[in-house]
Amino acid sequence: MRSIVKLSNRLKIAASYIKDGALFADIGSDHAYLPCYVCQQDTEAKAIAGEVSEGPYNSAVASVSYHNLAERIDVRLGDGLEVLKNNEADHLVIAGMGGTLIASILENGKEKLGRTNRIITQPNVDERSVRKWFLANNYHIAHEAILEENGHVYEVIVADKGEDTNNMMGDGLEKQLLFGPFLMNTKSAFFRQKWEKQMEKRSRVISQLRKAKIPDQEKMEKISTEIKWIEEVLHDDKKQ
Structure with missing residues (x-):
């Protein structure tokens, strides 16, 4: 058996929100480390690894092949959610890019998200844009995490399909969009x-x-x- 893929802490946290047995898509997958890691941990999981550039796409194909996961991870070349068929993935992961770009990817491909019940994001900056997109598109924030890695503080924002009247509502909405409804309550270090x-x-x-x-x-x-x-x-x- 090949060695277990090593992930950064921020990607480990993002991966922890993928439910058992999920068919998930990882957009901007780079070397497909996250899909390989999840599929090694969960033998029922299947994944689509999307990459827009040929270099990272080829690296992802090589990683999947090396870890003997080609039957469970489909690496695809394309821009954003173009790599998906309609109603294909029940989970979506977009990590390691700016919040404005994440929101743009979601907006441009939202017709593909019919059966996507959970979206897991890890924006490097401008988390507010991601929260705004969720609020406008019938997703509610279900989990948030914050961590420091290599001198930078990262946030992980997880949203589930459907409205939730317990957060992102009322007079404090703009604050919640900026700080995060869960993060502003816990106020970690x-x-x-x-x-x-x-x-x-x-x-x-x-x-x-x-x-x-x-x-x-x-x-x-x-x-x-x-x-x-x-x-x-x-x-x-x-x-x-």
């Missing part, structure tokens, strides 16, 4: 680490905008509001 840095970053941007000959007032107001939100979320538990 990694969450605090991320948002303390983000507050500093936004404060620097405000300082630069104020130096402009004609300051962009709208942008300044938006960033100032977000700074206020960060302060509230980081410190509101200390008031209790």
Whole structure:
């Protein structure tokens, strides 16, 4: 038997949300490490590994062949969800790219998602765009995780099909889109680490905008509001 595939911690967490026996698609699969890992752990799982570039596609084919998983992992070359047939995968994984790109991939291929009951994402930046897409397309956030790896804080966002009135609703919606409904409640050390840095970053941007000959007032107001939100979320538990 070939050795077990080693995954980064962020991909391990993403993989942990794939249910047993799933037929899942991993979009932007690179070397197909995640599909190989899951199929080694779960003998009933099957996967589609999608890649848009020939180099990573060939690497994925080689990985699948090396681990003797060609009968269970179908590597396909194509852009985003173009690699899928309609109603083909019950789980979808998109990891390791920006949130805006993830949302664009989902939007451009959403007609393929008829039977996709769970979408697992790991955006590197702009997680808000992913949450907005879920909210607009009848998916509710079921799980969130946050971790630090190689000096960067990553979020994993898992959404299940169907509405859930317990989160992403009400007056605090914009905050939940920015911070994550689960993450802002638990406020882990990694969450605090991320948002303390983000507050500093936004404060620097405000300082630069104020130096402009004609300051962009709208942008300044938006960033100032977000700074206020960060302060509230980081410190509101200390008031209790």
